[in-house]
Amino acid sequence: MKKILQMSFLALLFVIVLSACNSAPEESTNSSNTSGNTNESANSKSAEESAEDAVVRIAMSSELDSLDPHQSSGTDTGSMMNNVFDGLLDTNEAGELVPNIAKEYEVSEDNLTYTFKLVENAIFHNGEPVTAKDVVYSYSKLAGLDTGEPLSDKWAMVEKVEALGDYEVAITLDKIDSGFLARTISPIIPEGYTDQATHPIGAGPFKFVEYKIGQELVLERFDEYYMEDKVPEVKEARFVILPDEETAILAMQSGEIDIIPAISEQGVMQLGDKITTISGPQNMSVILGLNHQVEPLNDVKVRQAINMAIDKQQIIDTVFQGNATRIDSNFSPAMPVYYEDSVEGYYDLDIAGAKELLAEAGYPEGFDLTLTAPSHRAMYTDTAQMIAEQLKQINVNVIIEPIEWSTWLDRVYTQFDHESTLIGFTGKIDPYDILIRFVDGYSRNFIHYNNPAYNQAIENATLEVDETKRADYYKEAQRILTEDAASVFLLDPDRVTAMRKGLSGLKLYPMQKFNLEDLTIDE
């Protein structure tokens, strides 16, 4: 008996000891060959390893939905693959459009035709130059000009894309759409290239190397990138898919991960002084959506009462540990050009006032309200509980209904089957994409909001090409949403990015973008 025991423990010890002894040579093999097992320690980075050869490993929580940029709509996918592709224009940290493949553009007098002049030294990762015909191919494909069916609603307004020369392209719309320019951040791909879904080719600062499903995406610096001052310092980027945040944190602690693009406050505390962080608003709006077709939420007084009874600051302090910005309309201050600040504090906490409003609306005893909260993120379920507590004070009895994400997408987002719900919308570079959600007739107006004045303001903004006037219309739309208490607009959570010491330069954008060309290595 003792022998068996001894033998089994010896076998176990043998495995442990051998694995430990074997660690050093293994690490070097792994870092070059394998997926999530790059064991090269950040602390052990040798002095002679220059930034030129640096490999940066980034923890991502979700898989890519498609490598084909014209088929994908995943936010995380976009933030990774944005490094591989360039569009005609790009965005800066303030959310403004800046030149990219197009060095300049002109708009015709009737505001229907946009003419872009391209840079002449941009090349794709396959070595071919980026010319007008590639732009025609890419954007015609998005607009479905050959098939008659656009790949996305956002391209439905494009009537014609034509090359005016090797490096000049004209895009004509069938109606004025001031949001069109923002669409031109869409990727340009080589003409006729059809293997994007397996081996994507773009003209961005990084080229695609490989994607192991559910494991990692490997990108390599593109040394021939046309913007010489923006050729990345990092040689290789490995996006490692780590669905569990705790695993990502432990991997960072052991030196297997260099960057976590979105980390919780608790994670930051856990990593302590091993890391540096950057954080700021991410142009997201987390809202308590109120369905206007449900009684008594169809009464503006009831919606206002709910707004007045919810203490946003308390939610920010407890659920988000203070790392969020209060919003009062469906718009974040992260986009200062379009942000309407007059709505700030419109519904201050006023329990007595809220009760009065409820009584006026005919609900002095309160009512029951079902809150359908997606259960895949703690931020929704935690916020739901907080709201339930707060609304108790005005006798609104909140019944929380946690719901799985795909079911939420179907029931709430597609069929509008809910009384109230919690959701956060990721930032968009065009305010139209943010505010369209509340236009009557829009297929994802999941709160059934309908206010002709609001619809008009959005339409006016779409038809207005003067930037200041356009911003004014969007601001007007925000005021209407707030005054109507269309929903409860809660907050924009900060995005906190953790980097190992020695890395810097990353910037925050008002959309989910993870720009590796910004990254610098201090060592």
Added chain:
Amino acid sequence: MATLLLKKLLSFCTTIFIVSLLIFFMFNILPGSPAQAILGIDADEQQIKILEEQLGLNQPLYVQYFDWIKGVFQGDFGESYKYRQPVTDILQDRMPVSFSLAMFSLMLTVLIGIPLGIFIAKEDGKLHSVALSILTQIGISTPSFWIGFILIWLFAVQLGLFPTHGYVPWSESFWGAVKSLFLPSLAIAIGNIAIVIRYLKNSVLDQAKQDYVRTAKVKGLSSNEIVYGHVLRNALLPVLTILGLITADTLGGSIIIENVFALQGLGSLLTTSIDSRDFPLIQSLILIISLIVIVMNFIVDLMYQVIDPRIRG
């Protein structure tokens, strides 16, 4: 034996058919469109419509089912909605991970669980045996993900002996594979070891009360001769059932542990495929998991007969 095999085969086919039918229709009545689930909240209607057409979701449900089941009989499990690759290719990638994980943790379970179980039974009532029994209780009740994090923290972060996550294929590096599998296997094994110890201890003590043990004692056999020569053979029967279940369970998907260690096995594949309503993948995975459970039960049945000749009748 031939009749038995035939019977088993028949019940096996019926079970698989019923499972396939249940799974197909059960998942298809779940709310959620695969296209919307794959593309997410930012997709517009047009994008969803195009993807639905590409995936053939416009076809009636029974047509989709028959297309799929017809393919299965021809060895073609269809194409994954999410990954746009043949399901068989994806499974080929994932199977080795789950298989290695299951075998490794089974090895640890048997190597540690059985000797410890016998030891505790033999020393029943003594202080160290009681202490070990308490430990097994803790082992059973501690969630495996928590054990996983503790193991990562201790062996990977503090001691740097193992990687925190990921899987290295055997073909790439033998020791790399061992290292990448050791902690997750141990995290799974700890609970299972505790279960095996409990079963074995009870089973051994149960057998010790039997008449044949008394006879053996009267015949003057030593306690080791009684335990290893007679008791163990009978005591191992219920443990074998448990081991079969444990293996099937681990092979079928250690969902949480695979997530904690970012291992791309069948378990993590099942969760992502349910999230994205990837029906061809879900159906095939559950079919395979059912197959594993049935085959494991069959193997256990066979082993029963090897261990206890009385069952053969």
